[in-house]
Amino acid sequence: MYDQLHAFATRLSRYAAWLGGAMMLFAALMVSADVLARRLFGLTMGGSDEISGYLFAIATSLAFPYALLTRSNVRIDAAYALLHPHVRAALDLLAIICMALFSALVTWRAVLAVGETWNSGARAITPLQTPLIFPQSLWLTGWIALCLCALLVLWGVAAALLRGDLRRASELAGAMTQEEEIAAETGTITIAERKEA
Template sequence: MLDTLLALAHRLSRYSARAGGAMILFAAFMVTFDVLSRRILGITMSGSDEVSGYLFAIATALAMPYALLMRANVRIDAAYNLLSRRVRYGMDLFGLILFTIFTLMVTWRVALTVQVTWENDAHAITPLHTPLIVPQSIWLAGWVLFCICLVLVLAGTLRAGWRGDLAAASRLSGVRSVEEEVAGETAGVLPGKVKEA
């Protein structure tokens, strides 16, 4: 059951990261168009900075689950790789527990913000007069997905530790090895083929 949920979380996180990437690209094109039209035509697109701010916040929240599941978050691992597998497991588990608690607290505060926005029918004090419930709800969805992924990774790490399978625990929550980094960077490159510049 847990493996099925983790596979589903991987799939959902991949889609959410792609959606976040599309939002960043859209924001970049929108701001570029605004700058060029202001420079060339003397016309400004009102609200591009506001919309790009919403998109950046949402894209960040949507990308966090993918970064977690791919173990792409930055870690200082100079001494980590010198430690025994059991000590590394303990450190990973401790860090994951703290990270989960922190993320649950942040998500709770985000949910309270969305609730206040809904109750007050809050709108941005900008020319666009954006109903804030729209960007904040999508932002909250990203945080909720992140919490779910964290809980699943924590449960999987605990289960692997309970079974004594520290290698599986490391694949879920440990620092990526050099081999994994290389495999991730070369994924999709066919053996014997060299990409032309």
């Protein structure tokens, strides 16, 4: 059951990351068009910087769960590979606990911020006067997804360690090995995708 849930979360988070990438591309095109129009014709679209800021925040939060589930997040692992497997497993458990606590804290604060925005009907103090509930709600969605994915990975790592399965715990939360990084960069199948298939 866990593997299917992990595969489903990975697939869903991949779609969210693609959506975030599309948002970033749209923001880049919009800002480029605005700069060119201003330079060539003296016209401005107005609000492109504001909208691109919203899109950047939303796209970033949507990418976090995918980075976590595919272990693409940055880990300082200079000495990690030299450690005993039990020490690495303990560090992986500590890392995912910290990630779960951090994401829960940020998500809780984000929920409070969005609730305050909803209650006050806050708008951006810009010419667009964007109702802030829309970009903030989409941004919050990414944080909620990260929080749930961190709990999912924590569950998997804890269960694997209770069974004494250090390899499985490392597959879920350990730093990527050089071979795994090369496979990810060259486009060969990743561990997460192999389990998903």
